[in-house]
Amino acid sequence: MSAFMNFRIALRAISANKLRSGLTVLGIIIGVAAVVALMSVGQGATSGITSQVEGLGTNLITVSGARTFMPMRGGQSYSLMYKDYEAILEVIGEKARIAPYYQGNANVIYGEREADTSVTGVLSIYQDVNEYEIASGRFISDLDNLEAAKVAVLGATTAEDLFAGLNPLGRNIKVDGKDYSVIGILSEKGSSGFTSQDEMVLVPLETAYTRIFGGQAKSGGAYTISGMAISVINADDVDSIMSEIEYILRREHGLTLTDDMVFTISSQTQMLESLSDISGTLTVMLGAIAGISLLVGGIGIMNITLVSVRERTREIGLRKAVGATRGIILVQFLIETLTLSIFGGLLGVLIGGGIAGFVSSTGVLTASVTFDTIFISFLMAVLVGIIFGLYPAFQAAGLQPIEALRYE
Amino acid sequence: MIEAIDIIKIFKLGETKVHALRKVSVKIDDGEMVAIVGPSGSGKSTLMSILGCLDVPTRGTYLIDGQQLDNLSSKQLAVIRRKKVGFVFQKFNLLSRTSALENVALPLYYSGANGKDRQKKAQEALEMVGLSHRIKSHPNQMSGGEQQRVAIARALINNPSIILADEPTGNLDSHTGEEIVGIFQRLNREKGQTVVYVTHDPFIARHTNRIIHLVDGKIINDMPVENPLDAGTPRPDDVLNSLWSPEESEVL
Numbered sequence: 001m002s003a004f005m006n007f008r009i010a011l012r013a014i015s016a017n018k019l020r021s022g023l024t025v026l027g028i029i030i031g032v033a034a035v036v037a038l039m040s041v042g043q044g045a046t047s048g049i050t051s052q053v054e055g056l057g058t059n060l061i062t063v064s065g066a067r068t069f070m071p072m073r074g075g076q077s078y079s080l081m082y083k084d085y086e087a088i089l090e091v092i093g094e095k096a097r098i099a100p101y102y103q104g105n106a107n108v109i110y111g112e113r114e115a116d117t118s119v120t121g122v123l124s125i126y127q128d129v130n131e132y133e134i135a136s137g138r139f140i141s142d143l144d145n146l147e148a149a150k151v152a153v154l155g156a157t158t159a160e161d162l163f164a165g166l167n168p169l170g171r172n173i174k175v176d177g178k179d180y181s182v183i184g185i186l187s188e189k190g191s192s193g194f195t196s197q198d199e200m201v202l203v204p205l206e207t208a209y210t211r212i213f214g215g216q217a218k219s220g221g222a223y224t225i226s227g228m229a230i231s232v233i234n235a236d237d238v239d240s241i242m243s244e245i246e247y248i249l250r251r252e253h254g255l256t257l258t259d260d261m262v263f264t265i266s267s268q269t270q271m272l273e274s275l276s277d278i279s280g281t282l283t284v285m286l287g288a289i290a291g292i293s294l295l296v297g298g299i300g301i302m303n304i305t306l307v308s309v310r311e312r313t314r315e316i317g318l319r320k321a322v323g324a325t326r327g328i329i330l331v332q333f334l335i336e337t338l339t340l341s342i343f344g345g346l347l348g349v350l351i352g353g354g355i356a357g358f359v360s361s362t363g364v365l366t367a368s369v370t371f372d373t374i375f376i377s378f379l380m381a382v383l384v385g386i387i388f389g390l391y392p393a394f395q396a397a398g399l400q401p402i403e404a405l406r407y408e
Numbered sequence: 409m410i411e412a413i414d415i416i417k418i419f420k421l422g423e424t425k426v427h428a429l430r431k432v433s434v435k436i437d438d439g440e441m442v443a444i445v446g447p448s449g450s451g452k453s454t455l456m457s458i459l460g461c462l463d464v465p466t467r468g469t470y471l472i473d474g475q476q477l478d479n480l481s482s483k484q485l486a487v488i489r490r491k492k493v494g495f496v497f498q499k500f501n502l503l504s505r506t507s508a509l510e511n512v513a514l515p516l517y518y519s520g521a522n523g524k525d526r527q528k529k530a531q532e533a534l535e536m537v538g539l540s541h542r543i544k545s546h547p548n549q550m551s552g553g554e555q556q557r558v559a560i561a562r563a564l565i566n567n568p569s570i571i572l573a574d575e576p577t578g579n580l581d582s583h584t585g586e587e588i589v590g591i592f593q594r595l596n597r598e599k600g601q602t603v604v605y606v607t608h609d610p611f612i613a614r615h616t617n618r619i620i621h622l623v624d625g626k627i628i629n630d631m632p633v634e635n636p637l638d639a640g641t642p643r644p645d646d647v648l649n650s651l652w653s654p655e656e657s658e659v660l
Binding site for chain 1: 489490495515517
């Protein structure tokens with residue numbers, strides 16, 4: 001009894017009742033299609049986020065101040081200070097470009113319009129480190145900073161929000177009631193997953209300190225910074241520079257090695273990892289939810305096969321009478337359920353891939369159908385066929401020939 | 409040759425035990441044609457199942473061609489059925505939506521014959537029962553007699569030691585039934601095929617060489633038939649009917 005013969009017998013049994021077989025297969029098709037489509041969307045989102053983060057540069061290190069309020073201890077401040085920046089610059093200035101910034105809330109208006117964003121004081125190097133491109137005008141220069149000039153550079157969205165199509169260059173916006181001349185507009189950069197990079201008002205750091213925030217930006221009489229963006233010139237140095245920064249910050253703030261590190265030093269790579277972890281988990285969850293419908297499809301297969309075994313009791317009896325063993329009957333019914341599930345799996349992969357393609361074409365989400373997704377969902381369909389086929393197949397194989405032949 | 413010695417078969421129906429066979433011993437030699445008769449519930453079908461290895465006796469010994477069949481696994485029994493036994497059933501038990509040829513070839517699938525061999529043997533078997541022109545027909549396109557002939561061809565295909573038929577004429581009109589008996593008789597006389605059938609029709613039984621009479625799970629009579637009827641002999645009641653037919657009465 002060859003596998004091929006068994007397959008032919010299975011095909012005949014399946015085609016004997018086309019509507020019923022079709023409905024059974026439908027359960028598997030929907031399950032597999034759902035798994036393929038949802039996992040593809042999940043993976044598409046993952047790779048979308050990662051590629052955007054990668055677009056920020058993999059050599060980027062960010063240093064930010066304590067997120068929670070820490071009490072002063074021994075006269076030491078846990079705010080990130082401007083002099084921390086100077087200390088770090090002194091040590092790693094050769095190997096990296098460092099852009100400190102101070103970010104605060106200020107009222108930004110043009111005429112009747114108000115910008116919904118914070119104001120960030122930066123140095124000229126900030127443009128380089130963050131790879132900002134200028135759409136029109138120019139970026140903040142070192143001279144602007146020295147003079148604490150009342151100038152501002154706007155993000156693309158902010159410019160649109162405030163000026164609604166007017167050319168902002170040369171016009172004055174009001175920051176906390178004082179006039180600032182708009183000298184440049186940044187090109188659109190898109191969102192980096194969580195925050196828009198196009199909503200910002202940049203002013204010279206010195207201007208932010210002396211003209212806008214004043215004492216608010218000081219701690220213990222010295223200026224603080226919100227953070228630093230550091231672009232490492234050689235990617236291999238990222239790890240060593242991160243530990244150097246930590247060493248400097250601990251030293252400057254009197255933190256011993258056993259104290260908690262109150263500042264956050266993170267590299268783009270770490271951020272990338274945690275982002276893809278999150279979206280990977282989401283993808284698996286989506287897949288699992290879709291898997292439930294595959295499970296229901298499997299129960300459908302089992303149900304139909306049980307009915308089929310009951311209906312074909314006499315046929316099974318006859319097959320046994322003419323010499324079919326338990327094993328042969330078992331395999332016959334397993335092949336039947338397997339054929340259904342493989343067929344459903346193939347169609348499901350096609351339809352799921354089609355759905356993913358359609359979703360991508362609408363532009364709302366990007367779905368990426370990977371070989372892994374197809375392989376896993378197809379394998380799941382086959383497993384469902386085997387697992388839910390086993391019980392009915394054992395029922396069929398276990399029939400006593402004499403009783404099966406008498407079955408009405 | 410088959411030999412059953414002191415066969416006892418007890419069925420348990422819930423609490424009650426039904427003694428279907430009470431110490432039945434029977435020996436059937438190669439080339440015999442035997443009818444098993446008896447009222448319903450006498451145990452004839454049970455005996456047939458045991459002789460055909462579809463069921464195992466509660467106690468007793470059973471041998472086919474000298475091979476003792478006690479304590480065989482269900483798989484081993486299936487192999488014995490495949491090689492030694494051909495079954496014919498009252499309700500034909502053909503696979504629907506399957507051609508006559510494939511129905512006949514079914515046992516060959518399980519004995520592992522190749523496609524060409526199957527085709528050739530199945531054609532030969534269908535020729536033997538006079539159905540070579542119906543090779544491609546499906547059961548629902550055939551008359552009851554034709555279906556039963558397909559079933560006989562299926563029983564023949566593996567050259568069994570014995571053909572067992574359980575009420576093979578039970579679902580057929582008397583004329584077609586006699587045709588079927590005629591086929592059995594021809595196989596027995598021309599090929600020396602051992603045939604055993606169960607029937608409750610004494611006229612059908614009289615076509616064999618030996619009648620075993622079973623009542624209440626016991627053999628009460630096991631006698632050779634002195635002058636077996638040849639297939640085609642009119643039934644006594646047919647003779648009577650023809651005597652009383654209208655044309656005859658007009659003459660009278």
